[in-house]
Amino acid sequence: DAGVIQSPRHEVTEMGQEVTLRCKPISGHNSLFWYRQTMMRGLELLIYFNNNVPIDDSGMPEDRFSAKMPNASFSTLKIQPSEPRDSAVYFCASSLGLTNQPQHFGDGTRLSIL
Amino acid sequence: GIQVEQSPPDLILQEGANSTLRCNFSDSVNNLQWFHQNPWGQLINLFYIPSGTKQNGRLSATTVATERYSLLYISSSQTTDSGVYFCAVNLYGGYQKVTFGTGTKLQVIP
Numbered sequence: 001d002a003g004v005i006q007s008p009r010h011e012v013t014e015m016g017q018e019v020t021l022r023c024k025p026i027s028g029h030n031s032l033f034w035y036r037q038t039m040m041r042g043l044e045l046l047i048y049f050n051n052n053v054p055i056d057d058s059g060m061p062e063d064r065f066s067a068k069m070p071n072a073s074f075s076t077l078k079i080q081p082s083e084p085r086d087s088a089v090y091f092c093a094s095s096l097g098l099t100n101q102p103q104h105f106g107d108g109t110r111l112s113i114l
Numbered sequence: 115g116i117q118v119e120q121s122p123p124d125l126i127l128q129e130g131a132n133s134t135l136r137c138n139f140s141d142s143v144n145n146l147q148w149f150h151q152n153p154w155g156q157l158i159n160l161f162y163i164p165s166g167t168k169q170n171g172r173l174s175a176t177t178v179a180t181e182r183y184s185l186l187y188i189s190s191s192q193t194t195d196s197g198v199y200f201c202a203v204n205l206y207g208g209y210q211k212v213t214f215g216t217g218t219k220l221q222v223i224p
Contacts, residue, residue, distance in 0.1 A: 033212070042214060042216055042217070043200065043202075043214040044214075045211060045212060045213075048211070056211055089155060091157065100144055100145050100164070101145075101162075102145075102147055102159055102162035103147065103159070103202075103212065104159055105149075105156075105157040105158075105159070107155070107156050108155055108156075108157075110155070
């Protein structure tokens with residue numbers, strides 16, 4: 001079975017540019033989560049969706065960050081404009097249901113903003 | 115918010131040794147997961163264990179929800195066990211707003 005698929009695996013871009021990260025959840029999973037991992041702050045939940053609807057975006061650091069889930073099989077996380085401090089590994093995860101279900105992670109996108 | 119503390123922060127083991135990793139949490143939780151982040155950065159789900167004991171090969175986990183802790187046991191460690199082990203919890207009554215611990219970095223040497 002295909003797991004959570006993220007693209008790109010690596011992204012290097014200059015500050016000020018728009019960055020778009022993509023995620024395809026496991027088929028049949030109706031909850032999707034975006035995380036950010038840095039050395040300083042560890043793994044942080046940014047936003048999560050249930051049935052394509054954003055439930056909690058309180059972890060989104062600034063208005064420069066936005067996330068969408070136009071359908072059950074696709075989500076994007078955008079940063080515009082990007083800044084060097086946004087450099088991190090961004091993970092997407094999905095689960096079956098909103099409560100009491102394990103989360104399955106993609107391989108992450110390693111983002112470097114120069 | 116809920117506090118999730120893991121110990122020890124760092125651990126070096128000789129191959130073949132056993133170890134116990136601990137996760138303490140400050141509030142009642144709906145669920146608890148253990149993850150292994152391998153040296154390539156991949157997060158692998160090891161156990162989903164809100165309570166009780168589970169075993170999978172050389173790994174086992176026990177969660178005592180009433181006392182707010184969980185333990186991950188690694189027996190006969192192998193170099194491929196190296197990486198960072200995270201526990202992650204979400205609050206009882208809450209949705210899937212998962213909080214990760216700070217992790218235990220394990221290095222298994224031959």
